[in-house]
Amino acid sequence: xxxxxxxxxxxxxxxxxxxxxxxxxxxxxxxxxxxxxxxxxxxxxxxxxxxxxxxxxxxxxxxxxxxxxxxxxxxxxxxxxxxxxxxxxxxxxxxxxxxxxxxxxxxxxxxxxxxxxxxxxxxxxxxxxxxxxxxxxxxxxxxxxxxxxxxxxxxxxxxxxxxxxxxxxxxxxxxxxxxxxxxxxxxxxxxxxxxxxxxxxxxxxxxxxxxxxxxxxxxxxxxxxxxxxxxxxxxxxxxxxxxxxxxxxxxxxxxxxx
Amino acid sequence: xxxxxxxxxxxxxxxxxxxxxxxxxxxxxxxxxxxxxxxxxxxxxxxxxxxxxxxxxxxxxxxxxxxxxxxxxxxxxxxxxxxxxxxxxxxxxxxxxxxxxxxxxxxxxxxxxxxxxxxxxxxxxxxxxxxxxxxxxxxxxxxxxxxxxxxxxxxxxxxxxxxxxxxxxxxxxxxxxxxxxxxxxxxxxxxxxxxxxxxxxxxxxxxxxxxxxxxxxxxxxxxxxxxxxxxxxxxxxxxxxxxxxxxxxxxxxxxxxxxxxxxxxxxxxxxxxxxxxxxxxxxxxxx
Numbered sequence: 001x002x003x004x005x006x007x008x009x010x011x012x013x014x015x016x017x018x019x020x021x022x023x024x025x026x027x028x029x030x031x032x033x034x035x036x037x038x039x040x041x042x043x044x045x046x047x048x049x050x051x052x053x054x055x056x057x058x059x060x061x062x063x064x065x066x067x068x069x070x071x072x073x074x075x076x077x078x079x080x081x082x083x084x085x086x087x088x089x090x091x092x093x094x095x096x097x098x099x100x101x102x103x104x105x106x107x108x109x110x111x112x113x114x115x116x117x118x119x120x121x122x123x124x125x126x127x128x129x130x131x132x133x134x135x136x137x138x139x140x141x142x143x144x145x146x147x148x149x150x151x152x153x154x155x156x157x158x159x160x161x162x163x164x165x166x167x168x169x170x171x172x173x174x175x176x177x178x179x180x181x182x183x184x185x186x187x188x189x190x191x192x193x194x195x196x197x198x199x200x201x202x203x204x205x206x207x208x209x210x211x212x213x214x215x216x217x218x219x220x221x222x223x224x225x226x227x228x229x230x231x232x233x234x235x236x237x238x239x240x241x242x243x244x245x246x247x248x249x250x251x252x253x254x255x256x257x258x
Numbered sequence: 259x260x261x262x263x264x265x266x267x268x269x270x271x272x273x274x275x276x277x278x279x280x281x282x283x284x285x286x287x288x289x290x291x292x293x294x295x296x297x298x299x300x301x302x303x304x305x306x307x308x309x310x311x312x313x314x315x316x317x318x319x320x321x322x323x324x325x326x327x328x329x330x331x332x333x334x335x336x337x338x339x340x341x342x343x344x345x346x347x348x349x350x351x352x353x354x355x356x357x358x359x360x361x362x363x364x365x366x367x368x369x370x371x372x373x374x375x376x377x378x379x380x381x382x383x384x385x386x387x388x389x390x391x392x393x394x395x396x397x398x399x400x401x402x403x404x405x406x407x408x409x410x411x412x413x414x415x416x417x418x419x420x421x422x423x424x425x426x427x428x429x430x431x432x433x434x435x436x437x438x439x440x441x442x443x444x445x446x447x448x449x450x451x452x453x454x455x456x457x458x459x460x461x462x463x464x465x466x467x468x469x470x471x472x473x474x475x476x477x478x479x480x481x482x483x484x485x486x487x488x489x490x491x492x493x494x495x496x497x498x499x500x501x502x503x504x505x506x507x508x509x510x511x512x513x514x515x516x517x518x519x520x521x522x523x524x525x526x527x528x529x530x531x532x533x534x535x536x537x538x539x540x541x542x543x544x545x
Contacts, residue, residue: 129360131358131359131360131364134358147358148356148358151358152356152357152358155357155358155360155402156357159357159402203352203353206348206350206353206354207353207354207355207356207357208316209307209312209316209348210348210353210354210356211356212312212316212337212338212341213310213312213337213341213345213346213417214341214356214368214369214372214416214417214420215338215341215342215369215372215373215420216338216372217336217337217338218338218339218372218373218374219338220372220373220374221374222371222372222374223370223371223374223375223376223377223380224371224377225363225364225367225370225371225377225380225381226364227377
């Protein structure tokens with residue numbers, strides 16, 4: 001079954017880390033450079049993220065994401081580099097187009113921030129099983145119903161796509177034109193809607209009953225099949241992350257006082 | 259173990275005029291294996307859903323009468339309370355997959371997590387039910403990647419793991435091959451021997467005849483007969499109710515061979531064989 005989540009099952013240290021630590025890392029990676037207002041901190045976190053992703057054997061999967069946001073970042077560089085109001089010092093002259101130093105530095109700051117956020121989220125998204133992530137939230141007090149919605153999306157949507165493919169095939173086998181130019185395709189889309197929608201409505205109703213008879217609505221406090229691993233290294237990771245956060249907070253206050 | 263008492267149960271679906279269940283009353287003892295038969299739209303599934311409380315808790319509509327599981331009145335409790343005593347497996351296994359779990363093992367744990375069981379208890383129950391239904395080797399697969407038959411067994415296993423006192427199966431073998439459905443019947447029978455009451459809707463009459471203690475025949479929402487398989491399948495006007503007797507019964511009916519002990523037509527191969535042997539020996543019992 002094809003999956004819509006970006007997660008890939010690999011057996012590495014990073015995959016085994018508690019999702020909570022990863023969420024904490026995202027917070028730290030975003031807040032610390034902001035507190036210190038430092039591009040070096042952003043760059044440092046990007047480097048750390050890259051190392052973590054390398055350890056998780058998932059660095060390659062960030063490329064499409066970076067490629068997409070890279071496109072946007074390039075426009076930022078071009079626009080800020082040429083048109084930023086406080087541009088004074090020319091840095092690069094390409095024919096009649098002049099890139100200014102101030103604008104380029106500003107664009108660099110934005111780019112570093114975006115890449116940093118992207119990379120730190122990638123660690124969570126690429127190396128954590130969606131169901132584990134949701135379970136962590138439910139353990140922390142998220143309603144199990146909302147948790148179910150979040151985690152079922154990852155399976156139900158691909159299932160619906162599959163149903164749609166089956167219905168298309170069935171219609172095609174009865175002689176309906178589904179391929180060809182744009183008008184044929186648009187025409188082929190309409191007869192697809194009602195069976196797909198009806199089908200999902202019926203499926204949803206039946207699934208709701210099936211969930212009910214398995215005690216989904218139970219008032220009983222839920223327990224979990226998977227065990228929370230409370231290892232010492234997990235603790236160390238969390239303490240280190242918290243320490244970094246606190247230190248940067250102190251650093252910020254010190255900068256202020258000066 | 260639980261005893262089921264149904265008193266004058268009537269039900270009408272919303273937006274319909276005719277009653278789907280018309281004044282049904284019966285009692286089922288603990289550990290009984292009940293086969294429910296009848297043509298399409300006879301009310302079999304509706305009755306099953308009424309026993310778990312899906313009717314009237316999930317489907318509204320007009321409801322009358324009472325359903326008791328021991329002293330628990332189904333209509334007055336939520337489905338999540340009733341489901342600790344009564345488990346139900348539906349026809350379409352695909353729609354019973356929760357969709358929130360990534361492996362068969364976790365899928366079966368879903369109901370147990372909701373019941374608030376401890377981890378060790380869960381694992382013990384899951385292993386037991388996976389092995390009972392012979393799907394232990396698929397425990398790490400994605401539930402949606404299973405074949406229809408495997409999915410159906412998983413649906414049964416996930417209910418069995420909850421250890422209800424009554425299990426209702428609504429055409430649970432529709433996607434299984436003959437061997438697979440035989441295995442399901444055996445597994446269910448062993449549960450009934452442990453004292454769990456079983457109610458099974460099924461169209462495979464030979465199987466119903468072989469495994470049921472009693473057979474309930476429904477027609478247009480009414481209970482026509484509720485008796486031993488021999489008596490129900492020996493009914494003269496069985497075809498009128500849209501039910502075909504097992505092949506052995508039909509053959510014996512045509513040949514006029516009756517089981518001398520109870521005066522009914524044989525319903526299983528063994529019974530037919532016994533009756534025919536008796537005839538061959540000139541009416542003297544075979545030792």
